[in-house]
Amino acid sequence: xxxxxxxxxxxxxxxxxxxxxxxxxxxxxxxxxxxxxxxxxxxxxxxxxxxxxxxxxxxxxxxxxxxxxxxxxxxxxxxxxxxxxxxxxxxxxxxxxxxxxxxxxxxxxxxxxxxxxxxxxxxxxxxxxxxxxxxxxxxxxxxxxxxxxxxxxxxxxxxxxxxxxxxxxxxxxxxxxxxxxxxxxxxxxxxxxxxxxxxxxxxxxxxxxxxxxxxxxxxxxxxxxxxxxxxxxxxxxxxxxxxxxxxxxxxxxxxxxxxxxxxxxxxxxxxxxxxxxxxxxxxxxxxxxxxxxxxxxxxxxxxxxxxxxxxxxxxxxxxxxxxxxxxxxxxxxxxxx
Amino acid sequence: xxxxxxxxxxxxxxxxxxxxxxxxxxxxxxxxxxxxxxxxxxxxxxxxxxxxxxxxxxxxxxxxxxxxxxxxxxxxxxxxxxxxxxxxxxxxxxxxxxxxxxxxxxxxxxxxxxxxxxxxxxxxxxxxxxxxxxxxxxxxxxxxxxxxxxxxxxxxxxxxxxxxxxxxxxxxxxxxxxxxxxxxxxxxxxxxxxxxxxxxxxxxxxxxxxxxxxxxxxxxxxxxxxxxxxxxxxxxxxxxxxxxxxxxxxxxxxxxxxxxxxxxxxxxxxxxxxxxxxxxxxxxxxxxxxxxxxxxxxxxxxxxxxxxxxxxxxxxxxxxxxxxxxxxxxxxxxxxx
DNA sequence: CTGTTAGCGCCTTCAC
DNA sequence: GTGAAGGCGCTAACAG
Numbered sequence: 001x002x003x004x005x006x007x008x009x010x011x012x013x014x015x016x017x018x019x020x021x022x023x024x025x026x027x028x029x030x031x032x033x034x035x036x037x038x039x040x041x042x043x044x045x046x047x048x049x050x051x052x053x054x055x056x057x058x059x060x061x062x063x064x065x066x067x068x069x070x071x072x073x074x075x076x077x078x079x080x081x082x083x084x085x086x087x088x089x090x091x092x093x094x095x096x097x098x099x100x101x102x103x104x105x106x107x108x109x110x111x112x113x114x115x116x117x118x119x120x121x122x123x124x125x126x127x128x129x130x131x132x133x134x135x136x137x138x139x140x141x142x143x144x145x146x147x148x149x150x151x152x153x154x155x156x157x158x159x160x161x162x163x164x165x166x167x168x169x170x171x172x173x174x175x176x177x178x179x180x181x182x183x184x185x186x187x188x189x190x191x192x193x194x195x196x197x198x199x200x201x202x203x204x205x206x207x208x209x210x211x212x213x214x215x216x217x218x219x220x221x222x223x224x225x226x227x228x229x230x231x232x233x234x235x236x237x238x239x240x241x242x243x244x245x246x247x248x249x250x251x252x253x254x255x256x257x258x259x260x261x262x263x264x265x266x267x268x269x270x271x272x273x274x275x276x277x278x279x280x281x282x283x284x285x286x287x288x289x290x291x292x293x294x295x296x297x298x299x300x301x302x303x304x305x306x307x308x309x310x311x312x313x314x315x316x317x318x319x320x321x322x323x324x325x326x327x328x329x330x331x332x333x334x335x336x337x
Numbered sequence: 338x339x340x341x342x343x344x345x346x347x348x349x350x351x352x353x354x355x356x357x358x359x360x361x362x363x364x365x366x367x368x369x370x371x372x373x374x375x376x377x378x379x380x381x382x383x384x385x386x387x388x389x390x391x392x393x394x395x396x397x398x399x400x401x402x403x404x405x406x407x408x409x410x411x412x413x414x415x416x417x418x419x420x421x422x423x424x425x426x427x428x429x430x431x432x433x434x435x436x437x438x439x440x441x442x443x444x445x446x447x448x449x450x451x452x453x454x455x456x457x458x459x460x461x462x463x464x465x466x467x468x469x470x471x472x473x474x475x476x477x478x479x480x481x482x483x484x485x486x487x488x489x490x491x492x493x494x495x496x497x498x499x500x501x502x503x504x505x506x507x508x509x510x511x512x513x514x515x516x517x518x519x520x521x522x523x524x525x526x527x528x529x530x531x532x533x534x535x536x537x538x539x540x541x542x543x544x545x546x547x548x549x550x551x552x553x554x555x556x557x558x559x560x561x562x563x564x565x566x567x568x569x570x571x572x573x574x575x576x577x578x579x580x581x582x583x584x585x586x587x588x589x590x591x592x593x594x595x596x597x598x599x600x601x602x603x604x605x606x607x608x609x610x611x612x613x614x615x616x617x618x619x620x621x622x623x624x625x626x627x628x629x630x631x632x633x634x635x636x637x638x639x640x641x642x643x644x645x646x647x648x649x650x651x652x653x654x655x656x657x658x659x660x661x662x663x664x665x666x667x668x669x670x671x672x673x674x
Numbered sequence: 675c676t677g678t679t680a681g682c683g684c685c686t687t688c689a690c
Numbered sequence: 691g692t693g694a695a696g697g698c699g700c701t702a703a704c705a706g
Binding site: 007008009019020023024027051052054055056057058059060 | 702
């Protein structure tokens with residue numbers, strides 16, 4: 001007989017105890033005597049019993065499972081967020097179902113359907129870059145499962161948003177450069193159609209203003225911030241021959257620029273200092289000369305999960321959104337090895 | 338009324354058609370007339386019906402879900418494997434449940450339990466580094482669900498293994514260095530307790546032998562291959578003043594060594610050529626001077642999934658293990674920017 | 675403390 | 691082509 005197919009009825013028969021008592025015992029109900037409980041548990045192990053969660057969840061109408069939708073697990077930021085989510089979820093007795101949208105709206109819709117039909121208790125989602133309408137979240141909230149949006153906020157019904165304060169982070173980054181003596185700071189910016197990059201630029205401008213530096217349009221770049229872009233911008237900057245600081249809205253461009261500068265005999269951070277948003281652990285090891293903005297990724301996962309579970313277990317909880325702060329991570333800029 | 342809670346009975350009542358017919362229609366059974374089928378589907382959409390997979394799976398004893406256990410999703414190699422798994426699984430109508438063991442045996446055991454109690458149809462797993470006994474897989478195979486081990490092989494019952502040919506890859510890497518004129522090639526090796534690193538060393542030795550080079554114990558390192566290790570080994574090598582090539586069993590150590598060398602005025606690959614196992618996309622951008630071994634990560638995911646699904650759907654299929662080849666990725670070693 | 679009964683939502687014989 | 695009936699495995703009243 002296949003052990004895995006053991007049911008509470010098998011235990012029930014083997015012991016001459018009713019299956020409902022077996023169920024209670026296995027759920028550690030206080031309404032079963034310790035002796036029978038012990039007997040039942042022993043038998044369960046002997047028969048290799050494994051609860052059928054499908055049946056249990058169907059009956060209780062609760063899965064103790066949280067659906068997590070992420071654009072890409074390979075991005076360090078998101079995988080760290082997931083770590084935070086998992087830690088909090090497991091701690092509180094929830095399982096986690098991870099799905100990647102790969103930035104595709106179509107795929108996001110499919111995922112939502114699957115999660116709904118699997119009746120997850122709640123949803124944590126960072127929407128895809130293609131997502132502009134939110135109708136596909138409706139079936140979710142309709143069946144009473146709460147949603148928390150993390151990193152990429154969303155005005156859907158009264159859902160909670162957990163985000164990072166991009167303005168503040170950029171402000172601090174730029175200010176750091178200024179306080180270290182930079183007078184002409186370039187900004188490597190991302191697509192201004194995206195709120196996130198807008199805010200990062202605003203923070204940069206605000207810091208300049210506060211410290212009485214002039215905003216120069218020529219020092220403001222806007223592109224995809226790829227490695228190629230980074231090198232190209234560095235080249236442009238060198239030609240201008242006055243830039244002494246760079247604030248980059250992501251790390252790929254920052255690192256690429258840094259390498260270009262070094263290869264062309266520019267000392268970093270002595271000649272040109274660089275602060276990059278985002279921090280990838282590998283690049284940090286490789287480029288200790290780079291100061292980065294350390295995003296609260298793990299913390300974001302924890303916060304979002306805590307809020308979500310609060311909503312799941314207490315439907316009338318508040319839907320306060322959360323804005324998290326980042327920290328500047330200034331590394332040892334001397335040769336490390 | 339909550340839309341999400343619509344059941345086939347609601348549709349049944351609304352239409353005056355029996356629920357069994359509704360069920361058949363929604364499963365696109367040929368035994369329902371097209372007219373009633375259309376009516377039912379229309380009504381289902383109108384009511385926002387979402388199938389309850391819990392009930393369906395319970396009844397059919399099939400979840401169309403594959404459990405995937407991975408040591409760490411943040412490692413590029415694994416997240417790419419997952420992409421391959423997802424692609425194949427979705428194509429064949431399966432869902433994927435991703436779990437991270439974080440290299441912990443205890444956690445791996447818990448995951449297995451959850452997956453079993455959720456009755457996934459099959460398991461794809463890369464075991465944790467702590468895993469040496471395999472008893473915890475028993476409940477899995479006991480209830481008839483097949484297992485495929487990927488990347489880290491396992492002699493458990495007659496399960497399929499999908500792995501990479503480490504010997505061959507190392508051989509090719511080392512040979513590449515030799516063919517490019519290297520005479521004294523150092524080997525940055527990982528813990529020799531792990532089969533994988535053993536095989537990588539064997540491939541290195543075999544290549545030396547084939548080309549009549551002497552194996553020198555002093556050039557063979559064994560450590561965790563961290564960034565620190567990489568720099569330390571590079572330092573040692575420089576002192577020896579004869580090494581002209583490095584074959585590293587991972588990329589972290591390779592990149593770190595490369596940077597140390599460059600910082601000390603050594604030209605790469607002109608003075609010392611480096612080939613590193615594993616390739617991280619970011620480091621590839623940063624260090625075009627590095628030749629890497631391009632592992633068939635995506636392909637591995639696809640292969641493993643294809644095998645698993647074959648076993649799920651045809652219980653008596655063969656359990657042939659698969660060994661995949663890697664490719665040397667020689668990058669433009671000139672200054673890229 | 676333990677047993678009885680019923681049903682979660684779906685699918686699948688078996689009839690007609 | 692459709693309806694009736696039963697059960698997947700578990701839990702939650704309600705009794706006793």
